[in-house]
Amino acid sequence: MRATRLFVSLVSPAVLAPVGASAAVAAPGNDSPSGATVIGTLPTSITQSTADATTDALDASLNAGCGAPATNGSVWFSYTDTTGSGLVADVSASDYSAGVMIVAGDPAAGGQVVACGPGVSAARGDAGTTYYVMAFSDTPGVTGGTLKATFDAAPPAPEITATVDPRATAYKDGSLRLTGTYACSNADGYASDIEGQVVQTVGRTKITGQFFAYPLECDGGVHTWSAVTSSENGLFAGGKAANVTFAIACGVLDCAFTPVEQRLQVSRNGK
Template sequence: MILPLSATVAHAAAPSNDTAAGATVISALPTTIDQDTTQATTDAVDAALNVNCGAPATGASVWFTYTDADGSGFLADVSGSNYSAGVFVTEGNPADGNLVACGPGQAGVRGEPGTTYYIAAFNDSSTAGGNLSITFGVLPPAPTAALTVNPKGVAYKDGTARISGTYSCTNADGYGSDIEGMLTQTVGRLKINGSFFVNPLECDGATHNWDAFVFSDNGLFSGGKAANFSVAFACGLVECTVAEASGKVQLSRNGK
């Protein structure tokens, strides 16, 4: 008797952390995990989270979970993968949709002590997986900022004003940090308002001078008293620190 030949097709199983229910537990920082994600899938949870993230794709997602005991935060970096990868971070169950951070290549968060986070690593350009390399590391210290505004400024003939001061900042990206604010001057019954913006900053810990021209949208600044409210934003990897300065500024005409 001749028996018919038969072939059996083997289907590789999706990884155990293909969904958040099987998330790999991260117990200490730093930790690096290398994982084959070629059989990983994506689902409706990924799609729902991506509504507020906007990645081109969420292919081959795999999940991890980390409880931040002391609130010092963490950074998840997937830049060492052999494909373009992105990261979602949720506070609590991802199905609840509480997305707190996302980004291409890396994402991090600093929150309350004892918070449990779920982290998804995914292909942000296609549905295919590959060799994922994800590192969970400690966040750098939070940014610091300090700001002063000089009590004297200048009003020019064209109606613009110039104010100045000093600032310092640390642990921040200078191009992602700035000084901005408002200058208000009352002339008769008219309240003249103007705004200013200074960027980038030098966030090396030293004290630096800054100055800005203030342009009004409803009148001309002139010599006399004005009220200032200024804010310095020093922004690091996952957060910004704010320093405020407010008070009176005496504007002189053309520096006189």
């Protein structure tokens, strides 16, 4: 859908305007939530000029919890999510630095901001929720330009599982190598990693080390991972140890966490 640009004449049709006079340009019809452009089906892409759009006190109050540098040239869209699958609003293809804010319910009647950010924002809630989406210029002094907004259903929540092999290897330098497997989906292109802690008692000292394994292949297949950890308070050695691991995968909207606790048998230099 394309927002209509209205032009208001400065003189009556019977009177000629003075040479050099220009017509006053009204803000677009979706300049406020009451005129929000309705999104009927997903996915939908909309291109419109926001050069004549404005910002107001409502924008500023909504932005109080968002913290965008500016809410210039704001325009509004609305979408009713009948399934509860959620909404992703992407304005990153605009020809100016654009931000997006998603409000659950009518912003002028107490609707709450549920997501905001530069370029892309997403929200998921109860089926039947009507979301109001504000697209704006987040650069002070820049009103707007050509807005390119894409609206789509939110992707499924990410999923991740992981295992830790019960056998680990301690090396001569005191580091420890762990291995395992993982399967990750619905998080490709976003943050995902395996991280954890190993604790081993050597003599009277409790050796503790942290490790990370990233990036992960979030294609749904089963993959192997490995990580090496060292400790600032001692050297890992052959014997028994305890491990706590967290596998983390984040998508555009959700994050998934999987904890794994594993007792380790540590071999010295692989023996």
